[in-house]
Amino acid sequence: MNKRRRMTGVVTSDKMQKTVVVEMTRTYRHRLYKKVVHSHRRVMAHDELGCQLGDHVRIVESQPISRRKRWVVQEILRRDVAAGEPELEI
Numbered sequence: 001m002n003k004r005r006r007m008t009g010v011v012t013s014d015k016m017q018k019t020v021v022v023e024m025t026r027t028y029r030h031r032l033y034k035k036v037v038h039s040h041r042r043v044m045a046h047d048e049l050g051c052q053l054g055d056h057v058r059i060v061e062s063q064p065i066s067r068r069k070r071w072v073v074q075e076i077l078r079r080d081v082a083a084g085e086p087e088l089e090i
Contacts, residue, residue, distance in 0.1 A: 054080025
């Protein structure tokens with residue numbers, strides 16, 4: 001296995017061609033104040049697999065693909081079931 005970083009996150013936008021926005025969240029306790037802190041980071045990733053909104057994906061860092069893309073979607077860990085279904089109107 002190579003030394004490239006691998007992160008998991010949730011797809012928050014898939015409106016671009018072959019590009020998705022992945023949000024990685026992290027929860028930790030502050031060292032001094034002991035308060036639970038939620039932090040998140042959004043990155044653009046190259047997508048050849050066809051990810052959809054809400055999918056949990058694993059991304060791996062790569063050489064720069066464009067100005068803002070430095071990550072590639074490696075695999076889809078879990079598909080979001082509700083994203084592909086049409087809404088029911090009553």
